[in-house]
Amino acid sequence: MKLVLALIALAALAFMPSFAGPYPLGLMIGILGYGVLATAWAMFSGPTRYISLATVAFFGLGAYTVAVLSETLPYPVVLLVAALIGLVVALIVGLATLRLAGIYFVIFTFGLTELVRQLVTYYEVNVTRTLGRYVFLPLGPEHIYWQLLALLAATLAIAFWVRQSRIGLALRVIGDDPVVASHLGIRITRTKLTLFSISCVIMTLAGAIQAPRWTYIEPSIVFNPTTSFLVVIMALLGGPNRLFGPLLGAIPLFLLFEWLSANFPNHYSIILGLLFIAIVFVLPNGVLAAGESLWARMTRKEARA
Amino acid sequence: MTLLSLKGVTKRFGGLTAVNGLSFDLREGETVGLLGPNGSGKTTALNMISGYLPVSEGTIALGGDTISGLGPERIAHRGVARTFQLVRALPSLSVGENVLAALAFRREPVWGKAAESRINDLLSDVGLAGRAGQPADSLTYIDLKRMELARALASEPSLLLLDEWLAGLNPTELRAGIDLITSLRDRGITILLVEHVMDAVRALCSRCIVMNAGGKIAEGPTADVLADGEVIRAYLGEEHA
Numbered sequence: 445m446k447l448v449l450a451l452i453a454l455a456a457l458a459f460m461p462s463f464a465g466p467y468p469l470g471l472m473i474g475i476l477g478y479g480v481l482a483t484a485w486a487m488f489s490g491p492t493r494y495i496s497l498a499t500v501a502f503f504g505l506g507a508y509t510v511a512v513l514s515e516t517l518p519y520p521v522v523l524l525v526a527a528l529i530g531l532v533v534a535l536i537v538g539l540a541t542l543r544l545a546g547i548y549f550v551i552f553t554f555g556l557t558e559l560v561r562q563l564v565t566y567y568e569v570n571v572t573r574t575l576g577r578y579v580f581l582p583l584g585p586e587h588i589y590w591q592l593l594a595l596l597a598a599t600l601a602i603a604f605w606v607r608q609s610r611i612g613l614a615l616r617v618i619g620d621d622p623v624v625a626s627h628l629g630i631r632i633t634r635t636k637l638t639l640f641s642i643s644c645v646i647m648t649l650a651g652a653i654q655a656p657r658w659t660y661i662e663p664s665i666v667f668n669p670t671t672s673f674l675v676v677i678m679a680l681l682g683g684p685n686r687l688f689g690p691l692l693g694a695i696p697l698f699l700l701f702e703w704l705s706a707n708f709p710n711h712y713s714i715i716l717g718l719l720f721i722a723i724v725f726v727l728p729n730g731v732l733a734a735g736e737s738l739w740a741r742m743t744r745k746e747a748r749a
Numbered sequence: 750m751t752l753l754s755l756k757g758v759t760k761r762f763g764g765l766t767a768v769n770g771l772s773f774d775l776r777e778g779e780t781v782g783l784l785g786p787n788g789s790g791k792t793t794a795l796n797m798i799s800g801y802l803p804v805s806e807g808t809i810a811l812g813g814d815t816i817s818g819l820g821p822e823r824i825a826h827r828g829v830a831r832t833f834q835l836v837r838a839l840p841s842l843s844v845g846e847n848v849l850a851a852l853a854f855r856r857e858p859v860w861g862k863a864a865e866s867r868i869n870d871l872l873s874d875v876g877l878a879g880r881a882g883q884p885a886d887s888l889t890y891i892d893l894k895r896m897e898l899a900r901a902l903a904s905e906p907s908l909l910l911l912d913e914w915l916a917g918l919n920p921t922e923l924r925a926g927i928d929l930i931t932s933l934r935d936r937g938i939t940i941l942l943v944e945h946v947m948d949a950v951r952a953l954c955s956r957c958i959v960m961n962a963g964g965k966i967a968e969g970p971t972a973d974v975l976a977d978g979e980v981i982r983a984y985l986g987e988e989h990a
């Protein structure tokens with residue numbers, strides 16, 4: 445029943461480009477893009493509570509791969525290469541960082557983004573002797589929209605599967621208590637690495653698919669750390685441990701930030717920073733969860749009164 | 750048949766030697782008490798057996814194979830399960846999921862429909878029948894201990910390590926707890942029992958090993974060990990000797 449509803453919603457959304465104008469379509473692309481990133485982020489960070497700020501490192505790698513290879517290879521092959529690059533980087537980063545915990549992990553993933561950006565810049569300046577790149581692909585916004593919609597559907601399907609599967613349970617046990625996890629026979633590194641990699645490959649694809657939108661790409665555009673912060677806020681706002689939570693968080697926040705960046709371009713990052721702090725410290729389980737527990741407390745009080 | 754064998758096992762934390770050259774054997778099916786005053790190294794010894802801490806020196810063997818050097822997940826797969834002195838529940842999981850977590854990652858995993866009935870059996874074995882759906886963080890202390898035991902039993906261990914599992918229970922609960930451990934012993938599970946409750950030790954353990962300041966000071970049949978002058982001094986201080 446739920447599957448039927450989901451398929452109907454998907455089909456309806458697939459028709460959207462045929463009647464929506466360019467502006468709403470652009471907004472929808474943004475929402476889908478962030479919906480994918482937030483859902484993928486929460487797949488790993490929700491159960492483990494590892495706040496990763498590396499989202500844009502993978503997103504940017506995907507976009508850059510398309511920018512570099514789109515002239516030489518067929519588009520589907522380019523996407524495949526992007527996914528592979530994302531996978532390899534995720535495995536390296538995962539092995540290096542997943543033993544870190546708490547704030548060290550946060551800082552490392554933040555630093556990683558800068559490192560990747562510097563490496564790409566170095567490569568471009570010293571090896572290929574170009575910094576910016578043009579992406580000319582015969583893909584209109586509606587193609588990007590459809591690809592992102594398909595990626596979002598796939599991401600939600602994977603997230604759904606993870607929640608039902610042993611590996612999803614393993615990750616929740618690790619998030620609660622890694623010592624217990626290991627004593628129950630759970631292979632901690634393997635489990636974290638697997639889900640971290642799945643999550644990062646999806647982020648890489650999200651960047652790759654959106655690359656043609658920019659036409660002109662350079663490291664400071666596609667490796668913008670704001671993206672990583674936004675994704676964390678979206679996922680935490682909607683609730684990182686619910687299937688649709690991150691997507692539900694992405695919709696209002698994307699619209700809010702579109703509006704803020706258009707109307708308050710100078711104060712935008714301050715507002716973003718404050719929101720980040722507030723949500724990470726005050727509502728780490730999401731606004732929906734906080735609302736629910738508040739509701740539960742109020743109804744319990746009423747019952748007692 | 751010897752199930753567990755420690756030879757010269759030592760653990761140092763910086764300058765502190767928490768366990769010092771500890772050697773003993775457990776035969777299959779035995780319930781053995783590991784006694785000693787606070788800080789004598791009992792928990793550290795369990796931590797090395799379960800793989801939580803690496804040994805600084807010495808070897809631990811299970812069924813003839815060396816297990817010191819393996820991680821806890823490997824040792825768990827060889828049939829060692831434990832409870833913790835300070836209960837470690839998985840607070841964001843339900844009671845049933847706490848047990849499922851053990852079933853699902855055993856060497857022969859139990860999952861899906863088969864797991865559901867196993868969970869119910871395991872929970873009713875420890876007196877938590879019908880509580881599978883409850884959040885783990887809503888349980889009382891004694892029920893958390895029960896849940897932790899059900900989780901340990903879910904892996905069908907050949908060796909069970911209990912770290913002061915009976916501590917903090919009232920007399921009625923203690924009676925029930927001793928009966929529960931007796932039933933595990935009668936099922937043939939080998940148990941290493943760290944315990945301060947002497948009535949329980951007398952009722953459950955055929956043999957005891959006593960530690961003090963990291964070393965073994967006595968080993969033998971429970972009645973003999975508990976009558977030993979050195980043990981009484983270590984445990985209760987000079988005035989009781």
Ligand SMILES: Nc1ncnc2c1ncn2[C@@H]1O[C@H](COP(=O)(O)OP(=O)(O)O)[C@@H](O)[C@H]1O
Binds near residue numbers: 762765788790791794
């Ligand atoms: N992880 C650790 N780091 C440093 N010292 C420890 C650690 N664990 C235990 N100790 C020390 O080792 C000694 C033995 O502790 P423990 O094994 O817990 O004793 P027991 O369980 O017999 O009360 C104590 O002095 C304790 O402070």
Ligand SMILES: [Mg+2]
Binds near residue numbers: 791
């Ligand atoms: Mg102890």
